[in-house]
Amino acid sequence: MMIPFSAAVIGAGAIGATLDQPGAALPLTHAGGYRACGFDLVLLIDPNPDARRTATQWGCAVAADVEAIEKGKCPEVISVATPTLVRASVLRQVLELGPRAVVAEKPLAATASEAEAITKAYRAAGVPLLVNYSRRFTRIWQSLRGGDAMSATIRYGKGVRHNGTHAIDLCRMIFGECLDAQPLARKSDHWSDDPTVSAFLSFERCSEVFLQGLDERAFTLFEVDIVAPGWRLIVDSDGRRARRFELRDDVGIPPGKRLIEIGTEDTGAASAMLNLMHNVRDILGGGAPQCCGEDAVAAQLVAERLS
Numbered sequence: 272m273m274i275p276f277s278a279a280v281i282g283a284g285a286i287g288a289t290l291d292q293p294g295a296a297l298p299l300t301h302a303g304g305y306r307a308c309g310f311d312l313v314l315l316i317d318p319n320p321d322a323r324r325t326a327t328q329w330g331c332a333v334a335a336d337v338e339a340i341e342k343g344k345c346p347e348v349i350s351v352a353t354p355t356l357v358r359a360s361v362l363r364q365v366l367e368l369g370p371r372a373v374v375a376e377k378p379l380a381a382t383a384s385e386a387e388a389i390t391k392a393y394r395a396a397g398v399p400l401l402v403n404y405s406r407r408f409t410r411i412w413q414s415l416r417g418g419d420a421m422s423a424t425i426r427y428g429k430g431v432r433h434n435g436t437h438a439i440d441l442c443r444m445i446f447g448e449c450l451d452a453q454p455l456a457r458k459s460d461h462w463s464d465d466p467t468v469s470a471f472l473s474f475e476r477c478s479e480v481f482l483q484g485l486d487e488r489a490f491t492l493f494e495v496d497i498v499a500p501g502w503r504l505i506v507d508s509d510g511r512r513a514r515r516f517e518l519r520d521d522v523g524i525p526p527g528k529r530l531i532e533i534g535t536e537d538t539g540a541a542s543a544m545l546n547l548m549h550n551v552r553d554i555l556g557g558g559a560p561q562c563c564g565e566d567a568v569a570a571q572l573v574a575e576r577l578s
Contacts, residue, residue, distance in 0.1 A: 276371075276555060278310040281337060281361055282352035283317035283325045286376060286403075293329055297541045301350040301374065302329050308548035313346055314339075337364045348551055350374040355433075356381060362389050362400075372399045372554050374547070378432050379564060381464075383571040390564030399554045400564040401547070404440045407562040408546035410539030411506065411513050415445045419476035420499040428487035430465035431457075431578050436570040437493065438482055439472070440562070443569060445497075447475030454577045460487040468577045482577075503530045510540045 280287050280301045288302040298304045305312045306329070315326045318335045326333035340346070345368040352375075353361050359380035365373055373393070379386035379402065393400040406412045423446075425438040443449065451473040457466040467484040474480060477497075485492055495506045503516035516530040523529045550561050 275309055275311040276348060276552075277313050277346040278305040278348045278350070279314040279316065279340070279346040280305070280312070280350045280352060281316040281365070282350075282354070282376075283315045283319065283322040283333075284352065287317070287350065287352035288315055288325050288329060298544045300544065301352055304544040304548040305348075305350075307545055308552065310348065310548070310551075316340075337361060337368075340368055342368055345370050347371045347555065348374065352376045359385050359389055363392070366392060366396055366398060370398060372401065372551060374401045374403060374551060375564075375567075377402055377404060377436060377567050378571050378574075379567050383568055383575050386564070386571055387568045390568055393564055399560055401551060401554060401560040402562045402564060402567040403547055404437060404562045404566070404570075405540070405543040405547070406437060406441045406510075407444060407566075408543040408550065409510070410542070411504075411536075412441060412444065412538075415497075415504075417476075418445055418499070420446065420497050421477070422479040422481070423477055423495065423497045424481045424483060425496075426483045426485055426492055426494045428467050428485040428490075428492065429461045431468040431470075431482075431484075431574045432465045432571060433462065434493065435468065435482065435484075435577070436567075436574050438495075439573045440566060440570040441495070442472065442474050442477065442480055443566065446477040446480075448569075449474055449573050452573050452576045456484065457578070458484060458486060460485075466578055468574075470577050472573070498530075506538055511538055512536075513538045 288300050290299040291303040295303045298307045312331050314332045316334045323333050349365050349370045351361050427434045453471045454468050456469040460467050469484040470482040472480040497504045501518045505514040513536050517533050519531045520528050
């Protein structure tokens with residue numbers, strides 16, 4: 272029998288360990304993803320006293336800080352799901368331990384320059400750094416990679432560095448590099464140091480992208496509307512539903528060319544964490560990250576231009 276890869280999660284909060292339970296077929300957390308993908312989850316690290324109860328649920332050891340990991344006895348894969356303000360220092364500590372791969376939440380650091388330094392350090396050490404921009408691991412968005420469009424509108428809230436970079440990274444994956452970024456308005460709706468920014472952006476294969484900044488204090492929303500010459504795609508319902516439109520001739524009043532809705536489908540978003548963990552397995556076998564540190568830095572640089 273093949274010995275499973277060992278894994279640890281640093282940061283036992285919502286995305287780290289508490290959004291789901293052991294045994295979930297479509298996990299939402301790093302802990303659940305490792306278990307569902309056949310890794311041996313050996314350790315949760317978090318200074319919160321509640322982490323002990325969480326570790327008991329997951330049937331693994333618990334520690335208060337990274338120093339509990341002895342050099343030379345490092346789990347093969349480590350997830351860093353800590354709060355943003357401490358993520359950079361934790362990523363540096365983890366690199367010193369010598370894991371075979373690291374999975375990180377975003378942003379990697381409080382500033383793009385610090386995130387870039389961390390990414391370079393991982394590259395120099397030969398340790399793959401995989402970043403959880405979840406839409407990179409979602410079927411509907413993967414199918415559009417390398418495409419082009421006339422325009423796109425993305426509605427979001429809760430900070431341009433936090434949720435806004437999801438939109439920026441998604442556009443980079445689909446449309447190529449960002450060529451221009453112009454802020455239009457901003458508001459402070461969640462993070463004191465991270466405004467939610469409405470903006471106009473231009474990418475290599477989509478010259479008009481509009482970020483519409485909403486207000487997280489009113490509700491949570493992330494929706495995408497892409498319009499191309501022969502089709503349209505709207506993704507709503509918390510990223511779970513895709514509405515597809517195709518071009519039809521001689522329809523409507525007056526008759527003409529119209530984009531007609533042809534049906535809805537599931538986006539595959541529920542499988543994003545599982546797909547991320549499959550990518551971890553690929554990396555351990557010599558494959559490449561589907562979203563690397565350089566991708567995270569590029570998105571954060573655009574966000575800093577806007578904020």
